[in-house]
Amino acid sequence: MGCGMALVIEQFICRTDNFGVLIHDPGSGLTASIDAPEEGPIRAKLAEKKWHLSEIFTTHHHGDHVEANLPLKAAFDCSITGPSGEAAKIPGIDKAVSEGDTIVFGGFEIEVIETPGHTLGHVSYWIPSARVAFVADTIFAMGCGRVIEGTPEMMWNSLEKLLALPDETALYCGHEYTVANARFALTIEPGNADLVRRAKEVEQLRAEGKVTLPTTMALEKRTNPFLRVNEPAIRATLGMSNATPAEVFAEIRGRKDRFK
Numbered sequence: 001m002g003c004g005m006a007l008v009i010e011q012f013i014c015r016t017d018n019f020g021v022l023i024h025d026p027g028s029g030l031t032a033s034i035d036a037p038e039e040g041p042i043r044a045k046l047a048e049k050k051w052h053l054s055e056i057f058t059t060h061h062h063g064d065h066v067e068a069n070l071p072l073k074a075a076f077d078c079s080i081t082g083p084s085g086e087a088a089k090i091p092g093i094d095k096a097v098s099e100g101d102t103i104v105f106g107g108f109e110i111e112v113i114e115t116p117g118h119t120l121g122h123v124s125y126w127i128p129s130a131r132v133a134f135v136a137d138t139i140f141a142m143g144c145g146r147v148i149e150g151t152p153e154m155m156w157n158s159l160e161k162l163l164a165l166p167d168e169t170a171l172y173c174g175h176e177y178t179v180a181n182a183r184f185a186l187t188i189e190p191g192n193a194d195l196v197r198r199a200k201e202v203e204q205l206r207a208e209g210k211v212t213l214p215t216t217m218a219l220e221k222r223t224n225p226f227l228r229v230n231e232p233a234i235r236a237t238l239g240m241s242n243a244t245p246a247e248v249f250a251e252i253r254g255r256k257d258r259f260k
């Protein structure tokens with residue numbers, strides 16, 4: 001590390017509310033796609049930037065994250081890295097990675113953090129030297145992924161791991177769900193002035209057709225109810241002053257699942 005060339009990150013909408021993300025290392029010329037939600041927009045961005053796709057880093061097996069794996073591999077002969085916990089479900093996977101593995105990407109090292117809950121094998125990719133993490137469907141702006149395959153406790157443990165990342169970490173997420181998340185978050189913590197302000201800001205951004213991501217760990221710590229399970233005001237609202245963090249998380253997640 002330390003060659004001084006910053007990582008270049010391009011984020012763009014795919015499908016309806018998925019994010020495509022390309023990362024590019026100017027030093028080596030390597031380019032990777034974080035997940036592969038849709039072939040067309042990813043190829044359009046590669047063409048616009050005049051980048052050749054060298055790798056895909058898959059976070060989990062859901063169709064809206066792997067749909068373009070095989071078409072992109074056919075077009076670019078890129079290599080595909082994905083979670084060992086669900087490798088059999090990742091189309092075209094070449095390399096399976098697990099907790100603590102380090103991937104060399106040009107002049108950058110990428111650390112693998114297992115973040116199960118949304119799916120059993122879900123991984124996040126963390127680049128310490130760039131202070132950026134790709135968390136897909138684990139954390140969203142003011143929200144978190146639905147707990148589809150795992151348990152609430154498993155998902156909470158995953159969020160706790162990500163909470164250990166530095167506050168200034170930029171978080172790239174799998175979906176633009178921010179406005180709906182903000183409306184729900186306000187039901188859990190209506191007295192949080194940072195949340196009230198951010199909810200207004202993101203409504204305005206969306207009204208202008210802009211996206212609301214990436215976010216930062218610092219901002220999520222202040223406004224994301226799923227990361228604030230130890231906040232006395234939230235515990236009081238839920239009547240769970242003596243519950244464990246995982247129990248509070250499970251209650252908030254359950255309320256979000258029922259929220260209209």
Ligand SMILES: [Fe+2]
Pocket residue numbers: 060062065118137
């Ligand atoms: Fe998903």
